Amino acid sequence: MSEDIESLQRSLSETRKAMEEMRKSHEQRLSEVRLEGDRAVVLATLKAEALRLGAHNPEDVVRLMDWTEIKRDDDGQVADASSAIEKMRRERAYLFSALTVSGKSSGSTVGGLAPRPGAPPSFDARKASDQDYAARKWQFLAGK
Template sequence: MSDDVEALRQFLTAAQAELASMREAHEAAMTRLQAENDQVLIASALRAEAMRLGAHNPDDVVRLMDRGDVVRGEDGQVTGASAALERVRRERGYLFAAQVVPGTASGSTIGAVAPRPGEAAPFDARKATDADYAARKWQLLAGK
């Protein structure tokens, strides 16, 4: 009987050691996957910001830049992307399109001045749809 108890103790000790090693392997894999996931999210945020800033090829901008200051916080938000891309834009402006200022000429195109709001066109009952005509009629009858 004592041999059976000793064999059971050895089996339990081996099982606990195996469980501990499996737990460590699982935690290492989870840490690695989390780091990979963070890098994918950071790259996506940088690519989106590069597109917003007018990058010719956002993927090249993301590959060439220093991502040291861009991190994903505990809340899941990527911080530092705007500042890092503005720095890249200052240092490597050739990767970005020149910003067009409205009303100025740049190359072969002229940036148009933003339109000013005008007055509403007069109501023409002959060209109005039935619904528009009925709505205007009720406005007139209501005194508005």
């Protein structure tokens, strides 16, 4: 009987050791996957910002810059991406097209940088026309 208990204890300790090794292995792999995901998101954000600022080839801009300090915050947003691309624009302006001013002041119809998307303006029923108010009311009642 004591041999059975000792055998079970050895088996239990081996199982615990194997479980601990598996846990460490899984945590390490999860950490690697998170880092790969963060890197992909940061890379995509930097490319999009470079394109927004008029980069000829956003991949080259990102490849040439030092973006190791750019990280995702707790909310998943990439912090300081626009300032890093602006710095790159100042240091290596040949990678970007020249900024154009609006058509009114330059005499051309070429616009400037694309605006950043923002939140749509909130609807104020007190300032809306009767027609807009009625349309919004029917949209609300229809559940859209």
